[in-house]
Amino acid sequence: MKLSSNKNFFQPRARLLLQLGDKLIKNENIALLELIKNSYDADARKVNVKLEKVTNKEFGRIEIIDDGEGMDLAIIENVWLEPGSDYKADLFSKKIRTSKYKRLPIGEKGIGRFGVHKLGNSIELISRKKDQNEVVVRINWNEFSKNKYLKDARFEVFERTPEYFLRNRVGTKIIISDLRTNWDRRMVRELYKSVFTLNSPFQKVGNFKIDLKIDDQSLIDNLPKWDEIKGFSLWHFKCKLQGSSIKEFTYEFTPWSSMEGLEPRKVTEESDFISNNSTILYKSKQNPKEEVIINLSKNYGTTSEVRTIGEINFEGYIFDRDKSTLDLSAQQGLSLLKQYLDEQGGIRVYRDNIRINEYGEKGNDWLNLDLRRVNTPAKKISNNIILSVVDLDVEQSGALIEKTNREGFIENEAFFDFCAALLYAINLIEILRKIDKDLIRAKYNPTEKEEPVLHHVGELKRIVENKVKDEPLKEEIIKHLNKIETDYNQINEILLTSAGAGLTLGVGIHEVQKVISELNLVIKKEEVPEKILNLITHLDNLIENYSDLLRQNESKEEDLIKLLKGALFNVEYRAIAHNITIVKEYQNFNFPSFAYCSRRLLLGALINIFDNSIYWLERKFKKLKDIDKDYSKKIYVNLYSNEDESIEILIADNGSGFNIPTNQVTKPFISNKPGGIGLGLHIVKEIMQAQDGKLLFPSSNEYSLPAEFQNGAIVVLKLNKKL
Known part of the structure; x- marks a missing residue:
């Protein structure tokens, strides 16, 4: 019942x-x-x-x-x-x-x-x-x-x-x-x-x-009031993100009147730096080596209920809290500045000019700005040095859904894309700010242009030579200073090798994985023993070339043509995968191609340069693929012999060229790659200096280059023919 x-x-x-x-x-x-x-x-x-x-x-x-x-x-x-x-x-x-x-x-x-x-x-x-x-x-x-x-x-x-x-x-x-x-x-x-x-x-x-x-x-x-604080800011930015690109962009560096000798600087969307980096990208979670284009107009809802992120307007002011910089300010209220930024610093979110709760509140590091700064403090922006707002259109931004308790947005796919788009813009702003920050440091907190430890050891040697009259004592002191100098150079070279190897090892593993994958396919689908042998040989040579990065051999006379072949061999499969043509003009070099260098260090430097070209060529291709169907990616490699007993390796590509001033690109932590740490060219520079060579960024008219490479990135490694 x-x-x-x-x-x-x-x-x-x-x-x-x-x-x-x-x-x-x-x-x-x-x-x-x-x-x-x-x-x-x-x-x-x-x-x-x-x-x-x-x-x-x-x-x-x-x-x-x-x-x-x-x-x-x-x-x-x-x-x-x-x-x-x-x-x-x-x-x-x-x-x-x-x-x-x-x-x-x-x-x-x-x-x-x-x-x-x-x-x-x-x-x-x-x-x-x-x-x-x-x-x-x-x-x-x-x-x-x-x-x-x-x-x-x-x-x-x-x-x-x-x-x-x-x-x-x-x-x-x-x-x-x-x-x-x-x-x-x-x-x-x-x-x-x-x-x-x-x-x-x-x-x-x-x-x-x-x-x-x-x-x-x-x-x-x-x-403290905002009007009292605003005057302490050195940087102001304003940008509009729409669809998959940066539509408007303004960055301004305004030094205080007390900063004599520093000029204001302004960068807009018309600059090469922004126009060449206008596509909004982020690294794929599934494959960190792959970059995905963010589309703020994407429908995260249904056909009947369209939900997008919509246009993002992003504006902010950035401050410098370093004591040495604040000491330059003639303004009153420094204690209020720090109090205000500690309490109210961060990035707030608004819809139709009405604030969304939680974002920008103290302790809510919703974009992980503080965590990023811990990893690279010289470059990144933290919450306590920025006051910024993000403004959304309430009608367009339906994909960003507020939580029932009003504590921010639900963390769905749209929210993560929203965060990634903001971080992409922040990265560009950080690159520009780092250039200006270095100018402030160089002007008011100058450091030695030489390697600082070696500079101070050299200064100490000169003082000992001039001041110490007791010859046996002088010789004993100089002997110890020479030993310190030698030991320091050895440690520096080991660290440099480790850094170069670390940056390129990931590329090497990636290449090995590709060859193994192709081996598996060939074994399953083909009965061509020669091809299997060729792939195994390629894998063997690839491992051997990468092992050169780790060998402890001294600088000696090396054949640069052979060394270039080895470096290009290492990136061959990546070039093929990205449909990049390598123009090997160095094969027509009719002069002796020998120079004194460390094979492992120079190999690491070359792979870093090729890696940069491959990345930026792919970025340009993605930008032009719907506009210029005829564009094809190319890298040009050549050798030049000079009368000053030097020999030069020139590497050029037909990409967008350097978007950052070349006097800045070799500084550590300067990078406009999303998530890039900015050490590649810095290490190349250190490698060249360790071999008494030079890393140069010539203009296109200094060399006889094919026209298609004259607007791309041009890099020259200059080495000595003799010790």
């Missing part, structure tokens, strides 16, 4: 609303911001927030008054009193904008009203819509804990002839009393900061203003 229950429905307890308010709204700060955002959705121009005696919850009072469109009795009953109402979500889906300021709702979940319970136990709401009576709602939340079921918890809702919104005034007033918490100084200051960052600090003219009045001004004494 089947016995059916008479209770086949949910019967929520009255205290459920109290629990929802506590769980869904993180703190009083967010609760008040949610009520302010409701005023924005109501098409308000201005919101007045008053805090009176809030440090004493018994006598404290909070008021929120706006001049929005107000609510009538129908909206109060069918929307405001229905938690989880889809009223705003429906307006958003139908793209119905407000009448005066043409806003789409930013609150779609219908949970903002729980904020009033988070703040206090007693609420009075007065609202008036145009040509309507006032509607009054009075709720004592304590009654909800007394009643068992939600349906039994009653409160006042009535209409009346206007008493507060007199004449033609409309809007909403909320009065919260019997506060649930004694507000302390920290809470008030956090609220003050949040209210004044609800709108972007960079937005000069807006149609939504918040006026916060606190009866006890001592609670917010000495809070």
Whole structure:
């Protein structure tokens, strides 16, 4: 026999609303911001927030008054009193904008009203819509804990002839009393900061203003203001990301007036550096060697409900907190600067100029800026040296979905692509900033141009030679200094070899994997013993060539033609995989091709250069593949013999050339590869110096180059024919 229950429905307890308010709204700060955002959705121009005696919850009072469109009795009953109402979500889906300021709702979940319970136990709401009576709602939340079921918890809702919104005034007033918490100084200051960052600090003219009045001004004494801090910034940037590319870009370096000898610098989207790096890329999670193009216009939703990230507007100011730099400033308020950046530094996110909670809050490193800076502190930007905003269009950015508790976006595919696009832009900004930062250091904190340890050892030798009169003692000291110099050079060479080998080892392993994969295919599909033998021979030679990087052989006379063959052999399969033609002009070299060098070091240098060319040729190809069908990737290699007893290896490609000034590309941690550490050319430079050679970046007119290579990257390794 089947016995059916008479209770086949949910019967929520009255205290459920109290629990929802506590769980869904993180703190009083967010609760008040949610009520302010409701005023924005109501098409308000201005919101007045008053805090009176809030440090004493018994006598404290909070008021929120706006001049929005107000609510009538129908909206109060069918929307405001229905938690989880889809009223705003429906307006958003139908793209119905407000009448005066043409806003789409930013609150779609219908949970903002729980904020009033988070703040206090007693609420009075007065609202008036145009040509309507006032509607009054009075709720004592304590009654909800007394009643068992939600349906039994009653409160006042009535209409009346206007008493507060007199004449033609409309809007909403909320009065919260019997506060649930004694507000302390920290809470008030956090609220003050949040209210004044609800709108972007960079937005000069807006149609939504918040006026916060606190009866006890001592609670917010000495809070630094943005206008007081802005003058300390040295860098400003502004860019627009749209679709798969950077559409607009401005970067400005503005040295302080006290920084004599440093000129302002400006870079725009028209510069080679930005135009050649305008495609937004990130490294694939499945294959870190593969770069994926991000498309902000991609549909992350369905055919019927299109959801994109949309256009991203990104603007910010960057500071230098190094003591040696700050000492150059003639401005007052350095302690306020550090306090302000510690508390408010970071990257905030806005939708239609209204802030999304959490991003840019202290301790929320949502883009991993601080972690990146730990790894490469000389180049990367951390949260406490940047104040930046990201502005999204509420209609376009539906793929970025706010969490129910209002603590940021749900971490879905669109969110990760959003972060990756921002990091791509940040990387370009960091490269430009590093150049200017080095200029500041060079001007005001000069370091020795020589290798510093060897320079100081040499200085000490000269002092000993001039000052020490006791010859036996002088010889003993000089002997020890020479030993220190020799040992240092040996250690430096070992480290240099290890670094070069480490950077190229990944390429070597990649090549080995390719050959093994092809071997497997040949064995399965073909019966051609010769091809199998050729592949095995290639693999054997490849391993042998890479092992040269690790051998401890001294510099000696090497045949550069043979060495070039070995280096090109190592990258042969990569070149084939990327459809790159290598023009081996050095094969027509009719002079002796010998030079003194370390085979392992020079091999590492050559592979680094070829690796750079392959990468940037592929980047250019991806950019041009839909525009220039005739473009084909090429690398040109040649040898030149000079009368000064030197011989030169020239490597050129038909890519986009160097986007960073060549006097900067050899500095460590300078790279415009996404995720690049910027050590490749720095190591090449160190390798050449270790062999008394030079790394040069000549202009195209210095050598007789085919026309197609004259606008690409040109690198020359200059070596001595004799010791």
